Amino acid sequence: MNTFSIAIHGGAGTLVKGMMTPELETQYRQALKEALDKGYVVLENGGKATDAVETAVKILEDSHLFNAGKGAVFTATESHEMDASIMDGKTLNAGAVSLITGIKNPVSLAKDVMEKSEHVFLAGDGAMQFAKELNYKLEDPSYFYDEFRHKQWLEIKDTDSFQLDHSTKKDSKFGTVGAVACDKDGNIAAATSTGGMTNKKWGRVGDSPMVGAGNYANNKTCAISCTGSGEFFIRGVVAYDVACLMEHKNMSLKDASNEVINKRILELGGDGGLVAIDAKGNIAMPFNTEGMYRASKSSSGKEEVSIYK
Ligand code: ASP
Numbered sequence: 207m208n209t210f211s212i213a214i215h216g217g218a219g220t221l222v223k224g225m226m227t228p229e230l231e232t233q234y235r236q237a238l239k240e241a242l243d244k245g246y247v248v249l250e251n252g253g254k255a256t257d258a259v260e261t262a263v264k265i266l267e268d269s270h271l272f273n274a275g276k277g278a279v280f281t282a283t284e285s286h287e288m289d290a291s292i293m294d295g296k297t298l299n300a301g302a303v304s305l306i307t308g309i310k311n312p313v314s315l316a317k318d319v320m321e322k323s324e325h326v327f328l329a330g331d332g333a334m335q336f337a338k339e340l341n342y343k344l345e346d347p348s349y350f351y352d353e354f355r356h357k358q359w360l361e362i363k364d365t366d367s368f369q370l371d372h373s374t375k376k377d378s379k380f381g382t383v384g385a386v387a388c389d390k391d392g393n394i395a396a397a398t399s400t401g402g403m404t405n406k407k408w409g410r411v412g413d414s415p416m417v418g419a420g421n422y423a424n425n426k427t428c429a430i431s432c433t434g435s436g437e438f439f440i441r442g443v444v445a446y447d448v449a450c451l452m453e454h455k456n457m458s459l460k461d462a463s464n465e466v467i468n469k470r471i472l473e474l475g476g477d478g479g480l481v482a483i484d485a486k487g488n489i490a491m492p493f494n495t496e497g498m499y500r501a502s503k504s505s506s507g508k509e510e511v512s513i514y515k
Pocket of ligand 1: 217218381382400401402403411412413414420432433434435436437439
């Protein structure tokens with residue numbers, strides 16, 4: 207039997223030790239652990255990697271601590287526009303949604319795009335129409351409200367600036383979420399979900415829903431879920447770049463993901479991190495920021511829940 211494993215993240219950024227209260231840190235660790243364990247159980251019971259990543263990401267979306275689903279950041283018009291994607295490394299099928307609002311679990315809508323439509327990527331009103339046809343219930347905006355996110359928005363709402371959840375402000379919470387998994391059959395998958403950037407406008411879309419940029423999976427190489435400055439991750443085609451280094455330069459998962467996060471994306475000016483897995487169940491979780499909410503668990507017995515370097 208293949209080693210099966212899962213790795214998740216809740217965003218990377220300027221998380222300075224000491225700015226966080228012990229209570230809050232406990233809450234983050236608990237949320238990460240719950241998502242990790244529930245995703246792992248899917249794999250343990252012989253479930254598919256795609257189901258494991260959806261399960262884990264849904265739990266992170268349901269937590270107000272992270273910038274995805276409940277607790278998503280505010281746009282310039284004080285609304286929420288969420289993006290999500292999922293990819294199956296066995297079939298290379300993928301599903302993505304962007305600029306959606308009112309959907310409790312964007313990752314599930316992305317999975318439905320993958321499994322129930324002929325398409326890969328649905329956006330805005332069209333994606334909402336698709337959700338309606340599948341009888342998705344719409345949540346009231348108050349469901350997504352988080353006081354801290356609202357305060358972040360109030361501080362910059364009348365300016366032209368938009369803010370990565372984790373950029374310059376040392377006290378920022380951050381929290382795009384994602385998961386990668388390798389199941390008992392050696393199939394891998396990746397899923398990513400985010401509210402994007404605070405005060406974003408003009409239908410801004412980041413890397414998270416883009417196949418190859420913020421999310422990618424291919425049994426031949428790796429499954430990747432990214433978090434960081436989306437504009438740079440799009441231009442660096444980060445997730446696919448890791449896969450390319452493995453495929454064409456024969457690099458290991460660890461070396462390839464390190465090269466991209468600690469060299470290539472830095473040279474471009476981007477900051478962030480990723481979680482990565484290969485079809486043997488190996489895991490890598492590099493980041494070039496001060497912290498990244500992350501956790502991993504493998505049938506080989508290894509388990510980790512970490513925030514700082
Ligand atoms: N990558 C996300 C975006 O640009 C943000 C993040 O990871 O925090 O939308």
